[in-house]
Amino acid sequence: MKNIFIFSVLIIFIAIQFARPRHNISLEIPRNDFLVVTNASDDIITLMKSSCYDCHSNNTDYPWYGEIAPISWWISYQIDKGKHDLNFSEWETYSTKKKDHKIEELVAEVQEGEMPLKSYTWTHGGLTEEELKGLVAWAERNRVIYQYALKYKNGQLAR
Numbered sequence: 001m002k003n004i005f006i007f008s009v010l011i012i013f014i015a016i017q018f019a020r021p022r023h024n025i026s027l028e029i030p031r032n033d034f035l036v037v038t039n040a041s042d043d044i045i046t047l048m049k050s051s052c053y054d055c056h057s058n059n060t061d062y063p064w065y066g067e068i069a070p071i072s073w074w075i076s077y078q079i080d081k082g083k084h085d086l087n088f089s090e091w092e093t094y095s096t097k098k099k100d101h102k103i104e105e106l107v108a109e110v111q112e113g114e115m116p117l118k119s120y121t122w123t124h125g126g127l128t129e130e131e132l133k134g135l136v137a138w139a140e141r142n143r144v145i146y147q148y149a150l151k152y153k154n155g156q157l158a159r
Contacts, residue, residue, distance in 0.1 A: 016069040021076035024083070026058040032092030033057070038142050047131055048088070050124070051116045055082030058089035063123060078117070100146035107139050 030036075035045050054060045055078055066075045086102050094102065109115040110132060116124075127135070
């Protein structure tokens with residue numbers, strides 16, 4: 001009986017390997033990408049690509065275990081959810097108000113330790129305190145641009 005159960009589980013595990021989610025891979029960096037538009041430094045580019053872009057862009061660097069179901073399904077779900085909330089590859093398609101709000105959320109979630117997700121940092125490593133502070137400071141400086149644009153239109157106070 002025990003052998004039948006183990007054999008059945010093995011067959012099911014092998015069978016589910018054929019149900020693969022689509023991969024989130026783009027071979028180009030679009031001109032409307034957040035890091036391109038904001039003219040980010042190399043340090044910020046490296047930091048965001050290693051800690052944010054796997055779930056919040058059109059290009060994911062999949063780990064080896066990301067090919068094994070059901071883990072691959074969970075990773076795909078996390079990526080879809082992340083891109084729905086914020087997609088850095090689509091940054092320029094957002095309104096100025098939405099950009100301001102998304103940066104505000106980014107800062108708050110990084111400061112509160114909600115991003116990157118714990119499940120991501122367990123396998124990819126976390127950010128140092130210095131990296132977190134640098135990312136937050138850089139994001140806040142960029143947010144000022146969008147706040148200014150919301151307050152002033154063509155150099156005049158918006159009404």
